[in-house]
Amino acid sequence: MKRYEALADEVAASIRAGVLRPGDRLPSVRQTSQGRQVSPSTVFQAYYLLEARGLIRARPKSGYYVTQGPLALPPEVENPSHPSGEAATLDVSERVFEILQSTMQRDVVPLGSAFPSPLLFPLRRLAKSMASSVQVLDPRAFLDDLTPGNAALRRQIALRYRADGIQVSPDEIVVTNGAMEALSLSLLTVSRPGDAVIIESPCFYAALQSIERNGLRAIEVPTHPRDGIELAALERAILAHHPAACWLMTSFQNPLGSRMPDAKKRELVALLAQHGIPLIEDDVYAELYFGDERPAPAKAYDQNGLVMHCGSFSKSLAPGYRVGWVAPGRYFRELARHKLTTSITTSAPAQAALAAYLEHGGYERHLRQLRRTLKEQQEAFVEAVARHFPAGTRATRPTGGYFVWIELDERVDALSLHSEALKHGISIAPGPIFSASRGFRHCIRLNYGHAFDAKVETAVARLGQLVAASLA
Amino acid sequence: MKRYEALADEVAASIRAGVLRPGDRLPSVRQTSQGRQVSPSTVFQAYYLLEARGLIRARPKSGYYVTQGPLALPPEVENPSHPSGEAATLDVSERVFEILQSTMQRDVVPLGSAFPSPLLFPLRRLAKSMASSVQVLDPRAFLDDLTPGNAALRRQIALRYRADGIQVSPDEIVVTNGAMEALSLSLLTVSRPGDAVIIESPCFYAALQSIERNGLRAIEVPTHPRDGIELAALERAILAHHPAACWLMTSFQNPLGSRMPDAKKRELVALLAQHGIPLIEDDVYAELYFGDERPAPAKAYDQNGLVMHCGSFSKSLAPGYRVGWVAPGRYFRELARHKLTTSITTSAPAQAALAAYLEHGGYERHLRQLRRTLKEQQEAFVEAVARHFPAGTRATRPTGGYFVWIELDERVDALSLHSEALKHGISIAPGPIFSASRGFRHCIRLNYGHAFDAKVETAVARLGQLVAASLA
Structure with a gap:
């Protein structure tokens, strides 16, 4: 964290704690600069950031004043979804792909993006790990590591499981081209065309696309914005x-941000075991928790090898490296074969670099910083939504990840809002792309994984205006 | 090439040209060392290599003598295959996977391997390209390059097409996790469960596995060991x-090594265009030609966008990096979407490293050396087969790649031979794994992509003994 960010956070904390109250005048730039022994420009940057977050406001020739008191958030999204429950054969439309495409343009404020800012990651440090590890890579290792993947990396992954009290050995792990391949292979392994597959409502659109590609039927099950899929409905x-x-995504679900409590995960695993149904557990956001410890995956309670636990380094360490994994339990053998016959193995240099980084690179330190940053960005972002969106707006309260799910007034059409927002250089992820039955027409998913700066603040304000305008 | 290898090659050339004849005594080590101004140990190594290749023999206290005259090869495999032609629903057996597994053990002489020796590749130079390119990688590039892949790399690939007179723009290329993913995605894009897919007989087993995985029917068509699939039968x-x-594999087909002549490729493309059938062209060995120029792919004659041309750097430059590509013609859009929803994109550091290497690394120089080495290893290897295998053995004469296809006496069972050979620490690829109908029971594919040294010579000799024993 830079010095001005630390200073801004400190002031923000004082405001939230009520030490500084609405209307209070902040010490001048010069006073603060001298008192804190930082340069005036650092103080300016800090105040600018606080202004962008809407916590203080400059009055010309007078100074900076606190604008508001403790955290003001929109009301929480409270009710679980109510999908029809009918088996749906999917038709992932052109529109979904166009929306995805639009979120990838560099000049757009990427509130609809599926990715956090790449600036959050230790890419230089990783590049060093890669530079040193590829130089010493034994050429024969390419063959040794075929399919299941780099042995040192699988060992590191297994160690992380063990730290959470989960018994997964390196030999039970297949390294994949990101979690997306882990999920695709898992689905391929346990289903045949025509089968039904249960998903959350709303759910990650890539699950819908995979289900469509494999000729499967999606069954949407009601899902609570706080604690995940409803077990009775399941x-x-x-x-x-x-x-x-x-x-299912059991922790920090995309798009809701819901997290199943431990006891509920245990019940889920027991229920599925009773019916002999495999769980494809998409757990790519597990490292991005804001609480005290990493949420245990459902895999932690799996005694029958039915949980195929899919993880990734893309969201927590190395975007673009495309390294994920799956611990597929009893399906290991068949899944490894599908991997062999679809992509043979995962890129060796990327695997070696991650193995080296995990051994020596300071992953835990990086993760602590990353979690703190995302938590702060969430607060600033959701406060901005509260300030700028009309009454009737609700938001989820994720305790991890980098998405917030917004329920707008029922009259708002998220797809139209998406088109309008794009004209203003802002992408959003409209609700219907997260549903086989194209529900959630008045909902949007917003990404707070980018630094909350004036550009983002302005974009949130503009979005709020567009929502208000569509209600007028 | 090392000095002793150059010296050995020179002597071998004299033997093949008939300048040195059977029974001739070679100059002594001392004479040669002085005459050529190389160390005695270099001459020893050269003679040792020639001895390993069976070209000369040491007589104690007398010196080295030429053992044989011009290149002696087994008779050529002459007849095209005769598959039943019936549509087959596949059942890729346990055995195939076990065989594949056995070829990957480090202590086995890998004559059954699908991979050339990793020592043939400029891995240090590549590691340098990677070290420098990842340090300067723009983090945002990870998002810019999503799905179709690194723009600089696609440009390099397009330039190579252009050098061959083929018009493929960077925007028509999708970078994939090796050719295997390119092929899988191509098949996924153009087929639906239950469809028939035409393959060569024999064919690359991964095609059989893909066809099985996708619930398709394999139609085997007769294929000539020299010039590929028979068009009338097709x-x-x-x-x-x-x-x-x-x-199809149009150049240096795996396992036959057949190469379709240009005119035949043109006819093939016309025939498929007439029926509106897409061609998935597996062209991963194209760079490994022994002649004067790279064979044009069928893609060169494609005027309808029906040819999905799949290439790779795994066999010519960077094994283990898992970087391939497909130029899918009219199927670009759909294929790119399948890529997005199965593995999102290809590992960024590997792509950046290859782009940097292709721009500055001396790829052409490396390829010239690689082709020369493989050609020499083929000669030495096939000569050894001629020496050590019983009469009745036939071999193909591939003009590129690193596989030779051997037809044994019809009484030999290749699967039993495989089991026997493994007991002696030698892997082979038995014919039946290359056929949906489990044909080619008396055929084997051998890999000459590893240095022809005493270990390989001994393995070939032992294999020959095992074949002879099975006939006794």
Whole structure:
């Protein structure tokens, strides 16, 4: 964290704690500069940042004043979803791909993006790990590591499981081209065309696309914005549809941000075991928790090898390296074969670099910083939503990750809002792309994984205006 | 090439040209050392290599003598295959995977391996390209390059197409996790479960596995060991089975080593265009030609965007990096979407390293050396087969790549031979794994992509003994 950011955070903390109250005047730039022994420009930057967050306001020739008191957030999204429950054969439209495409343009404020800012990651340090590790890579290792992946990396992944009290050995792990391949292979392994697959409602659109590609039927099950899929509804869906698998995100679900409590995860695993149904557990945001410890995955309670636990370094360490993994339990053998016959193995240099980094690179230190940053960005972002969006707006309260799910007034059409926002250089992720039945028409997913600066603040304000305008 | 290897090659050339004849005594080590101004140990190494190749023999206290005259090869495999032609639903057995597994053990002489020796590649130079390119990688590039891949790399690939007179723009290329993913995505894009797909007989086993995974039917078409698939038979198969695609290797086919002549490729493309059938062209060995120029792919004759041309750097430059590509013609859009929803994109550091290497690294120089080495290893290897295998053995004469296909006496069972050979620490690739109908029971594919040294010579001799024993 830079010096001015630290200073800004400190002031923000004083405001939130009520030590500084609305209307209070902040010490002048010169006073603060002298008192804190930092340069005036550092203080300016800090105040600028606080202004961008809406916590203070400059009055010309007078100084900076606190604008508001403790954290003001929009009301929380409270109710679980109510999908139809019918088995759906999907038709992922052109529109979904166009929306994804639009979020990748460099000149757009990427509130619709699926990715956090690449600036959050220790890419220089990783590049060093890569530079040194590829120089000493034994050429024969390319063959030794075929399919399951780099042995040192699998060992590091297994060690992280062990630290959480989960028994997964290196030999039970397949390294993949990111979690996306881990999920695709898992689905391929446990389903056959025509099968039903249970998903959350709303759910990660890539699950919908995978289900469509494989000729499967998506069964949407009600999901609570705080604690995830509703188990009673899940059981009814199992009895009605005899699914081949469940594909769920148990911690910091995309797009809701919901986190299943430990006890609920345990119940989930027991329920699935009772029916012999494999769980494809997409756990790519697990490292991005804001609380005291990493949430245990459902895999922690798996005694039957039915949980296929999919993880990734893309969201926590190395975007673009495309290194993820799956611990597929009893499906290891078949899944490894699908990997061999679809992409053979995962890029060796990327694996070696990550193995070296995990051994020596300060991953834990990086993660602590990353979590703190995301938590702060969430606060600033959601406060901005509260300030700029009309009454009737609700937001989720994720305790990790970098997405917030916003319920707008029911009259707002998120797809139209998306088109309008794009004209103003802002991308959003409209609700219908997260649903097989194209529900959630008045919902949007916003990404707070980028530094909350004046540009983002302005974009949130503009979005709020567009929402208000569509209600007028 | 090392000095002793150059010296050995020179002597071998004299033997092949008949300048040195069987029974001739070679100059002594001392004479040669002085005459050529190389160390005695260099001459010893050269003579040792020649001895290993069976070209000379040491007589105690007398010196080295030429053992044989011009190149003696086994008779050529002459006849095209005769598969049943019936549509087959596949069942890739345990055995195939076990065989693949066995070829990957480090202590086995890898005559059954699908990979050339990793020592043939400029891995240090590549590591340098990677070290320098990842240090300057713009973090945002990870997002810019999503799915189709690194723009600089796609440009380099397009330049290589252009050098061959083929018009493929960077925007028509998708970078993939090796050719295997390119092929998988191509098949996924153009077929639906239940469709028929035409393959060569014998064919690359991964094609069989992909076809099985996707619930497709494999139609095997007769294929000539020199010039590839028989077009008349292909047309009959098209009319009988209305296939969704053809999946062919047009140059240095695996396992036969066959190369379709240019005119035949042109006819092939015209025939498929007439029936509107896409060609999945697996062209991963194109760079490994022994002649004067790279064979044009069928893609060169494609005027309808029906050819999905799949290439790779794994066999010519960077094993283990897992970087390949596909130029999918009219299927670009759909294929790119399948890539996005199965593995999102290809590892960024590997792509950046290859782009940097292709711009500055001396790829052409490396390729010239690689081709020369493989050609020499082929000669030495096939000569050894001629020396050590019983009469009745035939071999193909590939003009590129690193596989030779051996037809044994019809009484030999290649699967039993495989098991026997493994007991002696030698892997081979038995014929039946290259056939949906489990044909080619008396055939084997051998890999000459490793240095022809005493260990390989001994392995070939032992294999020859095992074949002879199985006939006794």
